[in-house]
Every structure is written in structure tokens, then in C-alpha cells.
Amino acid sequence: MLTRKRYNYTGYLYILPWIIGFLLLQLVPLxxxxxxxxxxxxxxxxxxxxxxxxxxxxxxxxxxxxxSLKVTSYYVLIAVPLKISxxxxxxxxxxxxxxxxxxxxxxxxxxxxxxxxxxISVLWKYLFMNQGVVNNLIGQFGFKAVDxxxxxxxxxxxxxxxxxxxxxxxxxLFLAGLKQIPVSQYEAARIDGAGRMRIFWQITxxxxxxxxxxxxxxxxINAFQDFTSAFVITQGGPLKSTYLYGLMLYDQGFKFFxxxxxxxxxxxxxxxxxxxxxxxxxxxxxxxHYGDSL
Amino acid sequence: MIKRKTPVTKFLSxxxxxxxxxxxxxxxLWMIGAAFKSNEEIFGTIGLLPKNPMFGAFAAGWKxxxxxxxxxxxxxxxxxxxxxxxxxxxxxxxIGYGFARFEFPFKKTLFTIxxxxxxxxxxxxxxxxxxxxxxxxxxxSYLPFIVPAMLxxxxxxxxMMVQFFRGLPLELDESGKLDGCNSFxxxxxxxxxxxxxxxxxxxxxxxxxxxxxxxxVLIYISSVAKYPVALGLxxxxxxxxxxxxxxxxxxxLISIAPPIVLFFAAQKYFVEGIAxxxxxx
Numbered sequence: 090m091l092t093r094k095r096y097n098y099t100g101y102l103y104i105l106p107w108i109i110g111f112l113l114l115q116l117v118p119l120x121x122x123x124x125x126x127x128x129x130x131x132x133x134x135x136x137x138x139x140x141x142x143x144x145x146x147x148x149x150x151x152x153x154x155x156x157s158l159k160v161t162s163y164y165v166l167i168a169v170p171l172k173i174s175x176x177x178x179x180x181x182x183x184x185x186x187x188x189x190x191x192x193x194x195x196x197x198x199x200x201x202x203x204x205x206x207x208x209i210s211v212l213w214k215y216l217f218m219n220q221g222v223v224n225n226l227i228g229q230f231g232f233k234a235v236d237x238x239x240x241x242x243x244x245x246x247x248x249x250x251x252x253x254x255x256x257x258x259x260x261x262l263f264l265a266g267l268k269q270i271p272v273s274q275y276e277a278a279r280i281d282g283a284g285r286m287r288i289f290w291q292i293t294x295x296x297x298x299x300x301x302x303x304x305x306x307x308x309x310i311n312a313f314q315d316f317t318s319a320f321v322i323t324q325g326g327p328l329k330s331t332y333l334y335g336l337m338l339y340d341q342g343f344k345f346f347x348x349x350x351x352x353x354x355x356x357x358x359x360x361x362x363x364x365x366x367x368x369x370x371x372x373x374x375x376x377x378h379y380g381d382s383l
Numbered sequence: 384m385i386k387r388k389t390p391v392t393k394f395l396s397x398x399x400x401x402x403x404x405x406x407x408x409x410x411x412l413w414m415i416g417a418a419f420k421s422n423e424e425i426f427g428t429i430g431l432l433p434k435n436p437m438f439g440a441f442a443a444g445w446k447x448x449x450x451x452x453x454x455x456x457x458x459x460x461x462x463x464x465x466x467x468x469x470x471x472x473x474x475x476x477x478i479g480y481g482f483a484r485f486e487f488p489f490k491k492t493l494f495t496i497x498x499x500x501x502x503x504x505x506x507x508x509x510x511x512x513x514x515x516x517x518x519x520x521x522x523x524s525y526l527p528f529i530v531p532a533m534l535x536x537x538x539x540x541x542x543m544m545v546q547f548f549r550g551l552p553l554e555l556d557e558s559g560k561l562d563g564c565n566s567f568x569x570x571x572x573x574x575x576x577x578x579x580x581x582x583x584x585x586x587x588x589x590x591x592x593x594x595x596x597x598x599x600v601l602i603y604i605s606s607v608a609k610y611p612v613a614l615g616l617x618x619x620x621x622x623x624x625x626x627x628x629x630x631x632x633x634x635x636l637i638s639i640a641p642p643i644v645l646f647f648a649a650q651k652y653f654v655e656g657i658a659x660x661x662x663x664x
Contacts, residue, residue: 122507122508212632
């Protein structure tokens with residue numbers, strides 16, 4: 090290699106803010122959090138080294154950890170697939186030459202702008218209260234009132250609805266992807282006599298698979314850390330049935346000021362997220378198709 | 384598949400889309416209606432429209448119950464959100480330009496690191512960052528929001544701008560160089576005017592995220608005088624008696640208005656931006 094790239098060091102000047110930010114506000118905190126996780130750190134005072142004590146306690150002597158892990162897994166398993174499949178189906182319907190597509194797209198997207206806010210959590214609480222609107226509505230059809238937020242069997246589902254309600258942003262990504270699929274592919278399939286379901290499974294899904302993967306990964310990472318709706322609507326209750334992992338991290342760190350213990354919990358969550366995202370990436374080799382059209 | 388466009392399937396599609404649109408917007412429509420209803424009416428009826436619209440809930444909610452009213456909370460939110468948004472847009476533009484237009488040692492490695500931090504769960508660094516900002520004496524201020532924005536700590540936006548700059552023709556830069564412009568002038572005068580849609584997307588996203596952020600303000604902001612709407616609203620909900628539903632709905636409505644207005648104002652650019660770069664939520 091005789092030709093060497095010509096370097097222009099001015100580039101460093103432009104990315105300098107990020108380099109400082111990355112080192113100071115991401116890398117150093119990451120290392121610190123790992124260190125704290127092996128210490129007893131009560132906010133006031135210095136961290137004291139404990140070895141594996143925090144982790145041992147989490148896995149052997151903390152029943153709320155297991156409960157929270159269970160609740161969070163259910164939540165991620167319910168909310169993420171529902172949200173993504175919903176987004177996909179709606180995007181496909183919207184993509185078939187619908188008049189007023191812009192209006193529908195906007196209406197479906199609005200919840201995504203507001204979803205994480207306290208206002209929406211408050212609204213949800215009112216909608217699903219015992220004497221709330223939802224019970225009034227189903228009462229009109231002769232159904233008995235359901236204790237949406239007070240019954241441990243339903244509370245998590247009610248919280249998950251807030252998440253699924255925000256399918257709009259995934260939908261926009263799918264819509265953009267659908268526009269990229271060449272019409273010729275569909276026509277060829279039709280000439281071959283493929284039915285609608287076959288076209289869906291053999292053309293639409295494979296062509297969209299990179300976007301499905303992206304959505305799946307990002308939504309999973311977010312869902313594992315969700316906090317606001319469970320904190321505001323149910324405070325993790327009833328009977329810790331909506332005690333998401335984020336709530337546990339907050340309680341341990343900022344209510345009980347156990348910074349070391351909370352850091353250990355956060356590293357376990359990190360490991361879980363890493364495990365599931367790499368599992369998804371691994372599996373993607375068999376179902377994600379990188380055609381040249383995307 | 385020619386059958387697909389029969390009037391019946393078309394009709395079914397529209398029917399489904401309209402019903403869904405109604406379900407999707409029902410909670411918000413109900414919120415708007417409830418803000419103008421009396422407290423007795425809110426849960427007594429299922430109609431969306433108030434029988435006798437009243438505006439008292441807005442006035443009472445605005446004044447608040449304690450020492451600080453809702454105007455303070457709104458003002459605080461803008462005080463926190465606007466600098467955060469502006470600095471995010473500036474830093475993301477500079478960083479995006481740096482990665483997209485310059486060759487320097489370790490660029491690939493640095494870029495890969497930046498991409499991978501997009502997947503770093505924020506909860507893992509929550510506590511050390513809190514300790515760090517506490518040691519700097521920044522608790523109960525908006526600096527924990529503004530400084531990370533200055534330092535480009537939102538890799539998602541940096542990445543968005545890199546992608547965008549890559550899509551702009553290099554000839555622009557070349558012509559600027561021939562005219563003897565330095566790289567900053569090229570960015571400012573030649574490229575920036577073309578970046579509108581990308582920068583608008585950054586602004587809308589960051590505005591909405593910071594506006595809605597709850598966990599971070601809960602951790603960092605402790606005095607009521609500095610509460611943004613997210614905390615103010617929760618406090619109002621907690622301390623007011625159960626019978627102030629219409630006031631709380633009125634204030635919730637006001638608190639979601641700015642993100643919605645901004646979204647509609649910038650919608651054209653925003654949808655373009657999402658389509659080209661992908662997004663988080």
C-alpha cells in the first residue's frame with residue numbers, strides 16, 4: 090500500500106464535544122457503576138468494597154428482585170411483540186393507496202409524541218379507574234366493571250396498553266420501508282398466482298426484515314427500562330404486579346440510597362438486555378434478509 | 384390480487400382505519416372534554432362533549448394549590464428544554480459534519496463506539512452520573528440536562544446528522560474549497576441551508592423527549608420552585624383531593640400542548656427525517 094489516506098485532523102475539532110462527552114459522561118460512569126456494584130455505597134460517605142456481596146444478596150435473598158424480573162419479562166413479552174405487529178399490520182393497510190393516508194398517519198402517530206409523559210399516565214389512571222370511562226363503556230354493553238388497576242391479574246396489561254398505544258413511530262418506519270419494495274416484485278408474484286398471504290410472508294416480511302430487527306432491538310432495550318407509566322399509574326402495585334425493573338432501580342438508588350446495590354441491579358439488567366439483543370441478532374441471520382432494495 | 388381493490392375490501396379498510404383512529408384518539412378527546420366538564424359530569428356520563436362547557440378548571444388549575452402555580456412549572460420546563468434542544472442541534476450538527484466529511488486516524492473505531500453507545504441502557508450510568516453531577520454541585524439545576532446536550536451525549540442525533548451529511552453531494556464542499564473557504568464556512572454557508580429537515584427532526588425529537596422526561600427530572604430537580612410540568616402535574620395529582628379531576632385534566636391538556644403544536648408546525652420535515660434515519664421510540 091503506497092497510497093496513504095490523507096488525514097485531516099480538523100475532523101477531531103468537530104467531534105471533540107462528543108469525545109469529551111463520551112469519556113466524561115458515558116465511559117467513566119460505566120466504569121464507576123461497575124465499581125459501585127461491588128461496594129456498599131450509601132450516597133453520603135465513600136463506597137466500601139464488598140466483593141460479590143451485592144450480587145449474592147440479589148440472587149439469594151431478595152424476593153423483590155425475582156418478582157420484578159418476572160413482571161418485567163411479562164411486560165416486554167406482551168408489549169413489544171404486540172406493538173411491532175400492530176405497527177406492521179397498520180402500515181401495510183395504509184400503504185395500499187388509501188386516500189387521506191396523511192391524516193391517518195398523523196392521528197396514529199400522536200400517541201407516540203405524548204406516550205411517555207406524566208399527563209398520559211394521569212389520563213390512563215382516570216380512564217381505567219373503577220368508576221372510570223372504560224368501565225362505564227363496557228357497562229353499556231352489559232359487562233361487569235373490571236378492577237383494571239387494582240387487580241394484580243389485570244394491572245400489568247393495563248400498563249402495557251400505554252406502550253402498545255404508541256405504535257406510531259414503528260409504523261412510520263415500516264411505511265418508509267414498504268415504499269422501498271419494488272412494485273415489480275409484487276407483480277411477478279401475482280403473475281405466478283401467489284395469494285395475498287403468500288405475498289405477505291414471502292415478499293413483504295423478508296423485505297421489511299431489517300426494519301423489523303431494528304424495531305425489535307430498540308423497543309426491547311427501551312421496554313426493559315420503562316418507568317414512568319408504572320410509577321405514576323400504579324406505583325408498582327397492586328402486590329408488586331407492575332413493579333418494573335426501572336422502579337426497583339429507582340427505589341433502591343433514590344429512595345433507600347443504596348447506590349451500590351442499585352448499581353449491581355443495573356448491571357444485571359444490562360447483562361439481560363445484552364443477552365436478549367445478541368440472541369435477536371444471532372437469530373436474525375436466519376430471518377433477516379438484506380436485499381439490495383433496502 | 385386484482386380483486387384486492389374491490390369496493391368491499393376498500394370499504395372494510397376505511398372502516399377499520401376510521402374505527403382505529405377513533406380508538407387511538409379517544410383518550411385524548413376524552414381528556415379535552417373532561418377539562419371542560421364539571422367533576423360530577425366527568426364520571427357520570429360517557430359522552431365526550433361537555434353538556435355545559437366551563438372554563439373554571441383551567442383558571443383554578445393554573446393558579447395551583449400551593450405556593451407555585453402551573454405558570455411557574457411551564458416556565459421552568461421551557462427554561463430546561465430550550466437550551467437542551469438548541470445545544471443538541473448544534474452539537475449534533477458539528478459532530479455529524481466531523482464524522483461525515485473528514486478522514487482522521489481511528490475514525491472508524493470512534494464511529495463504531497458512538498453507534499454502540501446508542502444501545503447502552505441509560506439506567507446503567509444513571510447513578511454514577513448522578514454522583515458526578517452532585518459532586519459538581521449541579522443537583523436541583525437544569526445543568527444535568529443542558530451539559531450532556533452540549534457534549535453530544537445523544538448518539539442517536541449525532542448518527543442522524545452523519546447519515547444526513549453523507550447524503551449531501553461532495554461537490555458542494557469542493558466548490559467551497561476552490562473559493563478558499565475554510566471547513567467551518569463551508570458548513571455554515573453551503574451545507575447548513577440544506578440540513579433543514581434533519582435539524583428540524585432533531586429539534587422536534589429532543590424537544591418532545593426532554594419535555595416528557597420524568598425519571599431524570601424526578602432525580603435531579605428537588606425544589607418545587609424549579610419543578611417542570613412533569614413533576615408539577617404529579618404533585619398536583621398527589622396532593623389534591625380526588626374531586627379535582629377536571630383541574631388535573633385541564634393542566635394535563637396544557638402540558639401536552641407544546642409538543643403537539645411543535646409537531647404540527649414541523650410535521651413536514653419531521654416525517655421526512657424519520658423516514659430517512661429511523662428513530663428510537
